[in-house]
Amino acid sequence: MTDIWNFLQSRMPDLLTALREHLVISFSSILLGSLIAIPLGIALVYNRIRWLNTVIFFIANLMQTVPSLALLAVLIPLLGIGIKPAIFALLLYSIMPILRNTYDGFHAVDRHVLESARGMGYSTMQRIFTIQLPLSLPYIMSGIRITTVYIISWATLASLIGAGGIGQLIISGMGVNKPELVFAGAIGAIALAFIADWLLGLLEKWLSGKFGRMGGAEA
Amino acid sequence: MRKLFQNGKIAFAALCLLGVAVGLSGCGKNEKIVIGAQTFTEAKILAEMYRALIEDRTDANAVVIPDLASSPLVVSAIKRGDLDVATLYSGEIFNNHFPIVDTRDREAVLQQAKEGFDRYFGFKWFDPLGYENTYAFSVRKEVAAKRGYRNISDVKPDADSMRLGVDTTWLERPSDGYPAFTKHYGFTFGSTFPMELALVYSAVAHEQVDIVLAYSTDSRLKAYDLTTLEDDKRFFPPFDASTVMRKDTIEKYPGAEAALSELIGTLNVDTMIDLNYQVDIEKKSEREVALAYLRKVGLLKE
Numbered sequence: 001m002t003d004i005w006n007f008l009q010s011r012m013p014d015l016l017t018a019l020r021e022h023l024v025i026s027f028s029s030i031l032l033g034s035l036i037a038i039p040l041g042i043a044l045v046y047n048r049i050r051w052l053n054t055v056i057f058f059i060a061n062l063m064q065t066v067p068s069l070a071l072l073a074v075l076i077p078l079l080g081i082g083i084k085p086a087i088f089a090l091l092l093y094s095i096m097p098i099l100r101n102t103y104d105g106f107h108a109v110d111r112h113v114l115e116s117a118r119g120m121g122y123s124t125m126q127r128i129f130t131i132q133l134p135l136s137l138p139y140i141m142s143g144i145r146i147t148t149v150y151i152i153s154w155a156t157l158a159s160l161i162g163a164g165g166i167g168q169l170i171i172s173g174m175g176v177n178k179p180e181l182v183f184a185g186a187i188g189a190i191a192l193a194f195i196a197d198w199l200l201g202l203l204e205k206w207l208s209g210k211f212g213r214m215g216g217a218e219a
Numbered sequence: 220m221r222k223l224f225q226n227g228k229i230a231f232a233a234l235c236l237l238g239v240a241v242g243l244s245g246c247g248k249n250e251k252i253v254i255g256a257q258t259f260t261e262a263k264i265l266a267e268m269y270r271a272l273i274e275d276r277t278d279a280n281a282v283v284i285p286d287l288a289s290s291p292l293v294v295s296a297i298k299r300g301d302l303d304v305a306t307l308y309s310g311e312i313f314n315n316h317f318p319i320v321d322t323r324d325r326e327a328v329l330q331q332a333k334e335g336f337d338r339y340f341g342f343k344w345f346d347p348l349g350y351e352n353t354y355a356f357s358v359r360k361e362v363a364a365k366r367g368y369r370n371i372s373d374v375k376p377d378a379d380s381m382r383l384g385v386d387t388t389w390l391e392r393p394s395d396g397y398p399a400f401t402k403h404y405g406f407t408f409g410s411t412f413p414m415e416l417a418l419v420y421s422a423v424a425h426e427q428v429d430i431v432l433a434y435s436t437d438s439r440l441k442a443y444d445l446t447t448l449e450d451d452k453r454f455f456p457p458f459d460a461s462t463v464m465r466k467d468t469i470e471k472y473p474g475a476e477a478a479l480s481e482l483i484g485t486l487n488v489d490t491m492i493d494l495n496y497q498v499d500i501e502k503k504s505e506r507e508v509a510l511a512y513l514r515k516v517g518l519l520k521e
Contacts, residue, residue, distance in 0.1 A: 073418055080427040081384070081412055159387055162412025162422070168387065172413065175388025176396075177291035177314045 007180045015169070019188055021083075022165035026155045026192070029087045030148050033094030038140060040095075041102025042128060060096040068157040075161075086158035086165075093154060094147045101143025105136025134208075141204040145197055152193045166192075252281040252468065252475055255293050255302035259416065260498045260505065261352065261436055261460075261491060265306045267509035269462065269479055275519055276478035285505075289388065290314065298340050303468040304479065307332075307344070308352060308458035313394045316340070321394055325457040332461070341466045345479065347459040349486040354389070354455045355435040355447040359423060363446035370451035374430065375406045383408040384428035386416040395456050403454045420445070436488060438496035460486075481518055 008015070044053050068089060075085040109132050117127050156167025166185045173181025252273055256266035263285050270281040284302065287293050291314055296302040309332045312319050317339045319331050329347065336342040356371050368374055374381065390397045390413050401407050412428055420439035423431040433440055433447070440447060462479050469476045490512075497508045513519040 069415060069417065072415075073421060076418060076421050076427060077425050080425070081414060081418070081422050159413065160415040161418060162384065162414040162428075164413070168413055171288070171387040172391040174292060175289040175386075176391045176393065177294075177316065178391065181391070 004180055004183075008184065011184070015184055015188065018164060018166050018169050018185070019192070021158070021163065022152070022155055022188070022192060025083060025086050025090065025158050025163060025165055026148070026152045026196075029090035029094055029155070030144065030151055032087070033091045033147065034098055034144055036091070037095045037098035038102050041099045042106060044103055045106040046124070057100075060099050063092045064096050068154075069160060072157070072161045081162040083158070083163045085161050086155070086163035089157065090151050090155060094151055097147045097150070098140070098143045101139045102136070105139025106132050108139065109135045137208055138204070141200065141207070145200045145204070148196050148200060149193045152189060152196060156189070250280070252279050252303045252472060253301065254281055254283045255287050255296055255305040256283060256285045257290060257293060258286050258288065259434070260495050262306050263505040264494050264498060264509050265348075267506045268482065268513055269304055271510055271513055271519060272478040272481065273475045277472060277474035279472050279475055291316075294340065297342060297463065297465055300465065300467070304462065304464050306460055307463045308460050309347070310353070310395065310456045310458040313392065313456060315393065323453055323456050325459065328457050329459055336463070343464045343466055343469055343476070345462040345464070346483045347461050348482055349484045350436065350488045350491050351457060351459050352434055352436040352491070353458040355433045355440070356430060357423070357433045357440055357445040357447045358430050359426075360444045360446045362429070368446070368448055370449045371404060372451050374448065375404070378406045378408050380409050381430050382428040383411045384419045384422045384431040385411060385413050386419065386432065387413045389413070389432055395454070400454055404452055436491040436495060438492050438499050441492065441496065442500045485516065
């Protein structure tokens with residue numbers, strides 16, 4: 001027990017660096033992934049060309065199946081090594097679940113509500129922002145929450161390409177037979193995932209409160 | 220009724236899955252010699268050689284489990300009895316397995332590996348296969364020519380601005396890793412990028428890093444036109460490759476031990492680089508390369 005304590009104390013700067021790198025990588029890829037996937041999901045709901053939806057979902061699914069090492073190898077000539085290819089790879093992995101949930105959330109909105117809004121003279125943009133987006137928020141947020149937890153675990157792939165993170169602790173700990181490193185890394189990843197999920201839960205509550213009132217007042 | 224039928228179908232599917240899972244977990248219980256191999260090519264080629272020799276010389280069956288993440292993982296898997304045979308390198312003693320006397324002497328390191336793994340783990344550490352796979356600082360050929368790098372010490376004046384690509388473990392290794400290196404050679408690199416070994420070569424070739432710590436038998440040194448720098452201050456310990464086998468397994472299959480002993484001393488660095496090249500660059504399968512080699516040297520009949 002004292003061993004672990006001593007170890008934690010002596011390696012604290014490294015552990016904090018790893019946590020920070022991990023956080024930056026996960027957060028950036030989720031943020032960029034959401035910025036791409038949510039608008040794309042909305043666009044697909046309004047898209048009239050059926051086959052295009054199929055193609056885009058196919059591509060998003062396909063990206064999930066590319067092995068990370070292969071993807072990173074391909075990215076070296078384009079994005080080099082370090083944090084950039086790591087974020088890019090994770091961003092690709094994050095698109096599908098967020099896209100799918102946004103799309104399904106919009107489809108789950110009661111048609112009659114939309115019809116009556118249209119009858120009251122709402123424009124498409126108004127319908128999206130004051131009705132569909134608030135009503136599908138639980139779907140979108142649950143997509144983001146699930147993806148965040150996954151991405152925090154997948155972000156260990158950053159250690160394959162020189163971007164550090166918690167994965168580096170785990171992999172190097174395994175490589176040199178230092179279980180305390182693996183342990184510290186695993187605990188760090190679990191803690192990050194819990195905290196992130198909790199914060200996103202708060203965000204979801206706050207957003208639904210805000211949008212809920214707004215939607216209620218205008219509808 | 221329809222609903223019931225559907226539920227039945229789901230239940231049936233679940234049962235099938237369960238059956239598959241049980242079947243899979245049962246595999247480990249079969250009477251087979253299990254050969255482990257780490258993630259890099261050389262370990263997998265050797266594993267296929269072991270399998271071919273065991274199956275040729277004895278009645279036992281052998282399976283290969285490839286892509287084990289690290290050598291300590293291999294060590295603990297053999298200890299647990301999940302693996303029977305694997306390839307390890309004498310420098311493995313520097314991974315905190317048991318108390319050692321720190322030395323760079325080739326023979327002394329090998330001796331400690333043999334004795335330590337016998338005493339603390341119950342492994343038989345065979346005599347070396349005949350080649351060493353150690354760390355090798357490597358740079359692009361034109362950089363070596365332009366800057367006149369021949370030894371690791373030559374890099375010292377430029378090291379501050381150099382980006383180093385290494386595998387995921389070297390920075391952490393206690394007695395032959397980065398902290399010890401820094402003390403021994405008296406310099407540090409500007410920045411370090413620990414990454415998957417398979418990507419290190421491509422990273423230096425694409426000028427994403429300036430120098431890499433390669434493995435000396437890797438064929439990609441040749442394929443990417445890299446120059447290896449001489450370890451002029453004798454920092455890196457020896458890494459002689461040896462076959463390792465559980466002593467329990469030897470008692471059960473003495474024939475397998477005899478079969479694997481035939482490989483002792485038969486390989487050298489150039490052969491190993493060439494075999495690795497056939498897999499990594501020419502994209503042949505490890506099994507194909509292993510069998511072709513054994514036939515060529517007469518250990519297997521045509």
